[in-house]
Amino acid sequence: MSTSSRPERPQPHPVLTEVTQRIIERSARTRAAYLDRVRAQAADGPARAGLACSNLAHGFAACSGPDRLALRGVSKPGIAIVSSYNDLLSAHQPLHEYPEWIKQSVREAGGVAQFAGGVPAMCDGITQGRAGMELSLFSREVIAMSTGVALSHEMFDGALLLGVCDKIVPGLLIGALSFGHLPTILVPAGPMASGLPNSEKSRVRQLFAEGKATREDLLAAESASYHSPGTCTFYGTANSNQLVVEVMGLHLPGASFVQPGTPLRRALTEEAGRRVVALNRAGAEYTPIAEVVDERAVVNGVVALLATGGSTNLTMHLVAVASAAGIELTWDDFSDLSSVVPLLATVYPNGSADINHFHAAGGVQFLIGELLDGGLLHPDVRTVAGPGLDRYRREPVLDEGRLVWRDGPRRSLDESVLRGLDNPFASDGGLRMLSGSLGRAVIKVSAVRPEHRVVQAPARVFTSQQQFTDAFRAGELDRDVVVVVRNQGPRANGMPELHGLTPALGVLMDRGHRVALVTDGRMSGASGKIPAAIQLTPEAAAGGPLAKVRDGDVIRLDANQGSIDVLVEPAELAARELTDFPPDEVSWTGTGRELFAALRRAVGPADRGASVFGPLAPSHFTDPVDLTV
Incomplete structure (x- = not known):
């Protein structure tokens, strides 16, 4: 196993600097307008202090005990919980318990948390090849709007976003960025335990396609792979989301791949509640999400995606999220960064390992350390854990029941899954x-x-x-x-x-x-x-x-x-x-598809994030096609 000796604070790679600078220059007008808008929303005290008595009374009518007194007295920060919980989907089923844990930890930290709203969460695995899959990408916009509705009551001084999978995390982020003055932490659920190896599942799928395996064979393989609460273990969009937002400083360090149902998972969830209270405007560490998601953090997210061979969906989602923060990210930026960012991980479908193997080999903490030491990440960013990305080299552990962070591994514990910059799997990001x-x-x-x-x-x-x-x-x-x-x-x-x-x-x-x-x-x-x-x-x-x-x-x-x-x-x-x-319009009905016709008419092209929001969304086509149903 290799280790490297590098300067503690290396010079940033020239391509990293060049790409970041051109994004800053390209985005100067839209980013300034965005920051002006969200800063104007910030209140000096608890947001609800400006509400009329009738409005405020509606906001705490369902509360009781100390929470009711705190909300009525407008003396403590209010924290919104926005969740994608449902018990249909394995990745989101663990979120059921989170609100009560969070309410207690926020209360202990001197705030009051309320479940502000739920957002839809659909599964591409269930809808794959079905008509419902045609709503999947548009569900991101619905999630963003649902997040906006949840936060629109002006009762809140911070937010916790509970979500994991494909369109859910980008949708939550897009919505939250409209309330960019609020400190915001994303709270994941973690992956399920490893089951049938993904390569074996893929083999049985191919045999079924050839008629050499029965439906029962296929179902047995699939259910042995997807077998318990938690995120699917292959490195698809769900796990790419988690890794990317952690490197962007939006998770607590080390939170992405801790499995559900473990004491550490609960401790991290509770700590997110305490931490978001510490970040509110009344405290000394005020950290609004608008200033976490800046041009440097966006570039860091792209680098992390490339270094791990992550989901191509993020080439649209990161563009859309950046746009929601007034930042113009392009496919050329991805391409130029990919030419200098080496591939440091091989997780299925890029290799045989799953995300649990990646985590055990050193995971996000080792990856961040290597990229920082190689000048391939911006270290001087704001994060929900505090200033500087160096904090994300550290991994969470329980010490006699108390959550602490310790230094992460300085070398890979399994070079078949995760490697350092001196021995990458490939010289570019793939x-x-x-x-x-x-x-x-x-x-x-x-x-x-x-x-x-x-x-x-x-x-x-x-x-x-x-x-x-x-x-x-x-x-x-x-x-x-x-x-x-x-x-x-x-x-x-x-x-x-x-x-x-x-x-x-x-x-x-x-x-x-x-x-x-x-x-x-x-x-x-x-x-x-x-x-x-x-x-x-x-x-x-x-x-x-x-x-x-x-x-x-x-x-x-x-x-x-x-x-x-x-x-x-x-x-x-x-x-x-x-x-x-144009395509046949009559066929785009059923399974709720007709309800999304307005989004279909307004959506932009893939290289602009396939979005209907942000300063980059309008006027996508020279000759727009009339797709009126």
């Missing part, structure tokens, strides 16, 4: 931007073998996952092929994840064929061994070039050079009529 005659796309290559990163083959075009599945089962794809699945972007159908394609595509690759996927939809954190150009923009439903591709057109995807092209003469491509354009 996340690359593609551009060419088909537009711009994201590709995650950390799980793609080098020999599979360049594919040139005839296209086979589909407009749904079911069409692809039917063609695969009919043996029509048993050849070199670039599978195109279009009309899967945010304006077309809400941009569902397309994981249902992965097992069949894996079968084709294992048969020796050159295979790639090109889509304006998503694949997210579970993107695996298939080279996949995803989140292609402009999307087909907005008149992008993908709408003009035909069966048999040769497409070249080159992840090494960063290009994605259809090898058709430009004049011929320009002369073609748009195909399957």
Whole structure:
């Protein structure tokens, strides 16, 4: 196991400095306007002190005992609890107990906490390949609005956001940033214990796609993998969220991957309540979320994502979160940082280990230490734990029942999972931007073998996952092929994840064929061994070039050079009529989809966060498509 001797405070990497500076300059106007707005919302004393008596009485009518007296007397800080609890989803079921723990710890710290509101939390695992998946990305905007509703009562001097998975954490953050004057801490639930190895689960899925395993075999494998309360253990969007927000200073140090149902998990949850009271405006450590989420913290979040081969969904979520704070983050920023940030972790689907193995090997604390020592993170940031990211080198432990932090590991405890900068798994972050005659796309290559990163083959075009599945089962794809699945972007159908394609595509690759996927939809954190150009923009439903591709057109995807092209003469491509354009509107009904029509019409492109909020959201397209239902 390797260790490194480096200066205590190294010079920041020049690319880190360059990217951060251009973000600051690009965002100067919108960031200043945002900070002016949120600072104007801050009150000198408890927020509720400015309420009329009738308003205030409504705010504590349901309270009793000391909490009622504290709220009535407007003498103590009020803390909002906003939670994504439900007992359908394993990741959010542990949150059931948190509010009572938090209320007690806030009370002990001299404040009063109220459950301000709940936000929806849907599971992409349950809705995968179903109509409900088409609401998944839009649920982020609903969560943001629900957070705004919860905090709108002006009763609060701080907030605790309880949430874990895919769209939930970004939605909570976007909503909270509209109340940027409030100190805010995110409170996670932690991952479930390790079950069936993810690689074995993937193997059974592929056998099922080939007809070599039964439904009972598949269900047994899936239930052995997803088996208890807590977050899924592979390194998808949920666990990428947790790692990224911790490195951004929005969790307590070491909070991300402590399992639910443990004394340490409860201690961290209770400490979050005490800590947010200490950060309120009346105290000496006032730390509003608007000043935690600044340009340097956003860059730190991108670096952490790249260094661990995290979810491609974060290329949209981080853009949207940054925009909510008045910061303009672009895919070019991701790309330039990826070129100098080495891959230090291999967690499934990038390797065989799960997130618990990563945590045991040294986890977030070792990762932060390595990146800080290598000049690849900004150390001088504000965090919910106090000034400076060095605090996040330390890990939480219980010492005779008392929560304390100790120095984290200075070397990896398992170099098959986590390594230092002197021995990375790859020299870059494994996340690359593609551009060419088909537009711009994201590709995650950390799980793609080098020999599979360049594919040139005839296209086979589909407009749904079911069409692809039917063609695969009919043996029509048993050849070199670039599978195109279009009309899967945010304006077309809400941009569902397309994981249902992965097992069949894996079968084709294992048969020796050159295979790639090109889509304006998503694949997210579970993107695996298939080279996949995803989140292609402009999307087909907005008149992008993908709408003009035909069966048999040769497409070249080159992840090494960063290009994605259809090898058709430009004049011929320009002369073609748009195909399957616009998508059939009548079909976008049922399973609640018609309720989201307004969001679908207003949403921006993937490279702007696929968002309807923030200063970057309006006027996304030169010729907007009328998608009125």
